Amino acid sequence: MYQFVTGPLAWLAFIIFFFGLVLRIVLYVRGLDWKLDRVTYSVNVSYGIKGAIRSIIFWIFPFGTRSMRKNPVFTVMVFVFHIGLLITPVFLLAHNVILEEKWGISFWTLPETVSDILTIAVIVSALFLILRRIALPEVRIITNAYDYLLMVISTAPFITGFLAYHQVSGYEFWLILHILSAEVMLVAIPFTKLSHMVLFFLSRGQLGMDYGIKRGGMKGYNLSW
Amino acid sequence: MAEGTLCNRKMINTREALLELLADKSGKLYYEEMNQLDVQTNALAETIRATCKSRIRTWLEICTHCGLCAESCFFYLANNNDPKQVPSYKIQSTLGEIVKRKGNVDNAFMQMTMDTAWAKCTCCNRCGMYCPMGIDMGVMFGYLRGLCFSQGFVPWEMKIGSGMHRIFRAQMDVTVEDWVETCDWMREEWEDDYPGLEIPVDKKGADIIYTVNAREAKHYPEDIAEAAVLFHLAGENWTVPSEGWELTSLAMFAGDWEACKMQVETVYDAMYRLNPKQMVATECGHAYRATVLEGPYWAGLKTGKPPVDSIHYVEWVADALRTGKLKIDPDKKIKEPVTYQDSCNYIRSGGLSDAAREIMSYIAEDFREMTPNREHNFCCGGGGGLNGIGRYRQERNAGLKVKRDQILASGAKLVVSPCHNCWDAIRDLEEVYEDGIRWSFLKPLLLKMVIVPEHLKPAESEAT
């Protein structure tokens, strides 16, 4: 079982993840239409690029925008969640050891305690985000089962990973479940709204181009996000 | 395929059809017929297939349902944080559903969609600035209005507006003759006070081509005279076109993209014909957006710009005051607290907030910002055509509350509002709430405080 989930299944998951995301990027860019979107993407390129970069930069740093400053607790939780979600798996010691053995590559690795704290942070912030969905009427009304499913898909590898790392009873079961849930997540990313992993940058960039080209950017005005 | 005689999918292209629609007072019969109007689901599906591309589809898909857009929407705030006013909810439950069901929706759904698209969103685009994913729901509502229009589910006034543009190339029944006569009449009325005042029509190669909002021609002709006087005092070489003088676009509010194209092309034709150096647009928000920002795309101009450099009136005023073309009498500056209504369409969507501040620094001694301001300012409450739709008067009036609170909090009773829509909304706000708020365009204020150079003053005829 372990051989299967870390062998062919892992390959399959990574291939679907990678090519799926490339496909999403290609389809998005090909679907842009200067006339329908009313943005001259390929004519006023320098304005477009400037707008896109501003739009992404301001939104990628915590409290970079008015929207985030107005919702400090949410902002902190969302950033903790995403930083944990991205940093932990990539820089986890055990993952890098396996990576080194299988492909001969490895990144800088986190001390185990730090990974442990990050994992707990992901789980706690996920819990916060779920409770927020239930507690706030303006979020509840737009929340559906799909949102909870995605929350489960994206935090399951962390919960199972945490249990496996601490070797609670049934270690082998938890480790296999950890690997499977991570593979489910990888496969889900291109096909669900988890695709915002790349589409966030494209969508933000597009709106940045809109502002950078048409909505004041060419008048030399730098929108304050 | 049931269609009404008034409420249908046909475009208003003749005066007869327009008069017939206008005769139906408040659209009583029109809205009754709407209850019987079938939805052409196949046509709707085909339109979506052809025009709903990756940008909007991605927006609909990756909305993470975080709810940050809620507080960005003045309708949400004005309606006591009603969850049904959350922008994401409003667009997902209308356009989102239509796209998901591939156009397979019924009459009741389309009416609900219409009510949402026109009475719960003014396309102010504020939510787009508060969404982490860069989802601009105002843009999507604009697109949704186009879908509604194509199926005949459009408020009565909007249908009339688009018909006006199709027939008169103006949002009101003002013909070329009416327009030229109005200009002549205004010159005659005002030239005694300002000797040598001209309103040159169709002058080729002028520095400035000035274009207006049809309301000015029809209901507020003195606005044209004031503009003429200010150009006159500033010594500008300017003209107005006989055709292509109208900048506004109720067609844009209605989602009638074909009429939008027709309308802006008359303005661009005037530019080609008269070859001016620059176009100055009157104090109107959506007119600037329609003709200067969106128009080039409707007309298929690949540069994304109008044929000649086009600026908003506030840009011209800021420049005239900065360079001294217009001089302000310091004693006549506005002494009382005064605030500025940032119009969504040329501030948020046009980036002109600096020009507005510059003007206020020259003309006001106690300028008070609203909070929030500039591109973060709230819609006046009447944008996107909402001011003009009788069916949604209640919703509009409820939405005005946010602007009222903002104005009152600024401590100013005078609101400078260089946008017809904002101007109307603030006027109506005063009518509903009676706070003693006053509102004004820039032109009448400037005229009161500008220094008239000696050589332009009327000759002293009466000796004392």
Place this chain on the structure above:
Amino acid sequence: MKQLRLVFILVIAGIMAASIVWSQEQENLEGAMDLKSREFGQHQRSQVRFDHYLHETIVRCRVCHHDFYVFSNRNEGKGSKCATCHKREINKDIPIPLLTAFHNRCKGCHENYIKWGRASGPVMCGTCHIKT
């Protein structure tokens, strides 16, 4: 009196049984060793208990001790250890770091045995690095 004798026999039997178990454990401990190295400094994961006796019966010494003639125990404990050559970081003489050397020798071999369809040892992280 009969009852007292029964208790006595039971106690003796208990001690004997315990000692048998004890002696067996002793035997296991003799063959098992904790894999650790100063080269790592503080170990990040629990040390691995390695059953040397078991492996002696399965693989030849040189599979692991590829420098059999110089290694420590053949030279009165003064010969070389794994960490003598395999350092924490890669260097230009020895391209295999210590951690990888250990993992290749244990897990790598176990994986090969699994691939060949033979009985094999553990390959999952926590099955060797058992938390205490």
